[in-house]
Amino acid sequence: MKRFVLIEQLLKDKGIRLTTQRRLVVRRAVSHLHFTAEELVADVRAIEPSVARGTVYRVLILLHEAGVLEKHDFWHGPPYYEVTFGKAHHDHLMCVQCGEIIEFQEPRWERLQEEVVKQHGYQLLSHTHKLYGLCERCQHVDPKRASKPPHLHVEEVVA
Amino acid sequence: MKRFVLIEQLLKDKGIRLTTQRRLVVRRAVSHLHFTAEELVADVRAIEPSVARGTVYRVLILLHEAGVLEKHDFWHGPPYYEVTFGKAHHDHLMCVQCGEIIEFQEPRWERLQEEVVKQHGYQLLSHTHKLYGLCERCQHVDPKRASKPPHLHVEEVVA
DNA sequence: CTAAAATTGAGACTGAGTCTCAACTAGATT
DNA sequence: AATCTAGTTGAGACTCAGTCTCAATTTTAG
Ligand SMILES: [Zn+2]
Ligand SMILES: [Zn+2]
Ligand SMILES: [Zn+2]
Ligand SMILES: [Zn+2]
Numbered sequence: 001m002k003r004f005v006l007i008e009q010l011l012k013d014k015g016i017r018l019t020t021q022r023r024l025v026v027r028r029a030v031s032h033l034h035f036t037a038e039e040l041v042a043d044v045r046a047i048e049p050s051v052a053r054g055t056v057y058r059v060l061i062l063l064h065e066a067g068v069l070e071k072h073d074f075w076h077g078p079p080y081y082e083v084t085f086g087k088a089h090h091d092h093l094m095c096v097q098c099g100e101i102i103e104f105q106e107p108r109w110e111r112l113q114e115e116v117v118k119q120h121g122y123q124l125l126s127h128t129h130k131l132y133g134l135c136e137r138c139q140h141v142d143p144k145r146a147s148k149p150p151h152l153h154v155e156e157v158v159a
Numbered sequence: 160m161k162r163f164v165l166i167e168q169l170l171k172d173k174g175i176r177l178t179t180q181r182r183l184v185v186r187r188a189v190s191h192l193h194f195t196a197e198e199l200v201a202d203v204r205a206i207e208p209s210v211a212r213g214t215v216y217r218v219l220i221l222l223h224e225a226g227v228l229e230k231h232d233f234w235h236g237p238p239y240y241e242v243t244f245g246k247a248h249h250d251h252l253m254c255v256q257c258g259e260i261i262e263f264q265e266p267r268w269e270r271l272q273e274e275v276v277k278q279h280g281y282q283l284l285s286h287t288h289k290l291y292g293l294c295e296r297c298q299h300v301d302p303k304r305a306s307k308p309p310h311l312h313v314e315e316v317v318a
Numbered sequence: 319c320t321a322a323a324a325t326t327g328a329g330a331c332t333g334a335g336t337c338t339c340a341a342c343t344a345g346a347t348t
Numbered sequence: 349a350a351t352c353t354a355g356t357t358g359a360g361a362c363t364c365a366g367t368c369t370c371a372a373t374t375t376t377a378g
Contacts, residue, residue, distance in 0.1 A: 073232035121295035136280035211327040
């Protein structure tokens with residue numbers, strides 16, 4: 001089953017009306033790994049120019065509220081979004097020198113986390129773990145000779 | 160030694176000119192646990208109204224580039240900043256509704272992390288863990304009526 | 319002291335995202 | 349199928365955070 005069909009069902013189950021525009025925006029959104037809101041606007045309009053900017057942003061809010069959209073913030077520039085529906089949860093280990101990204105799962109973390117959250121009376125909605133370091137290869141390279149770290153940008157994934 | 164003195168030294172060592180305005184902004188910034196940029200602008204101006212908004216934002220960029228400023232993003236609203244220099248490591252639990260930020264330490268977590276990193280041959284340099292959720296109060300409040308109090312935690316006052 | 323370089327204040331500007339509202343559906347109900 | 353109505357849309361004005369410009373000022377180097 002296509003991912004967007006399942007997401008449409010998810011929205012429907014929440015009593016959200018499925019319009020032509022929403023279907024289109026959702027389909028374009030799931031077709032990208034990472035995208036900025038404005039990129040999505042342009043992408044949707046390349047297919048159906050009449051779709052309003054506000055409509056696209058409203059769909060992003062719907063997906064966010066449905067818990068299937070992640071936002072990746074950087075210091076510079078607009079955030080990148082990512083539809084996470086149907087993807088297994090994972091965290092990230094990144095090399096600050098070469099930009100390598102390792103994705104991994106750690107159930108003990110996830111358990112510990114629930115514990116911490118309950119201690120403070122919180123209801124957990126989502127979380128982000130990012131580990132920054134040097135990969136084996138980069139540990140043995142003279143920093144002066146090392147290639148510039150490719151800025152994480154769209155490759156950076158937040159759990 | 161006061162934290163802001165050490166930060167001023169850090170900036171100086173980077174060849175950054177220390178002006179009266181910069182000293183004031185740094186001192187006000189380190190006096191808060193978490194703050195939005197606009198809160199800092201208002202805070203600084205309460206002491207010295209002539210300081211320009213741009214000056215405050217420029218100091219934030221300097222602190223960021225010096226690696227002593229962390230940015231905490233939410234879905235709604237502006238990011239919160241935090242001067243991390245000289246503080247014991249901690250992670251964050253944030254309420255997405257009211258913006259409350261709880262800092263906590265979890266040694267088991269940190270240990271587990273070292274383990275994971277070593278498994279991949281990495282040398283850990285830094286990390287961030289952010290847990291997003293609803294605080295106890297916000298779980299029982301209609302989102303539409305929820306107040307949005309800025310959580311301006313004052314740690315120390317600098318004249 | 320003087321000149322060059324960096325920083326500042328003020329406010330215009332940008333860009334992301336939100337809001338308003340009249341016109342328009344999707345989907346429920348005859 | 350026709351009707352009804354609450355939810356949705358397009359268009360563009362609007363808000364807000366953050367950046368930029370530039371003349372005036374301040375700092376540092378010589
Ligand atoms: Zn995790
Ligand atoms: Zn590497
Ligand atoms: Zn930690
Ligand atoms: Zn709250």
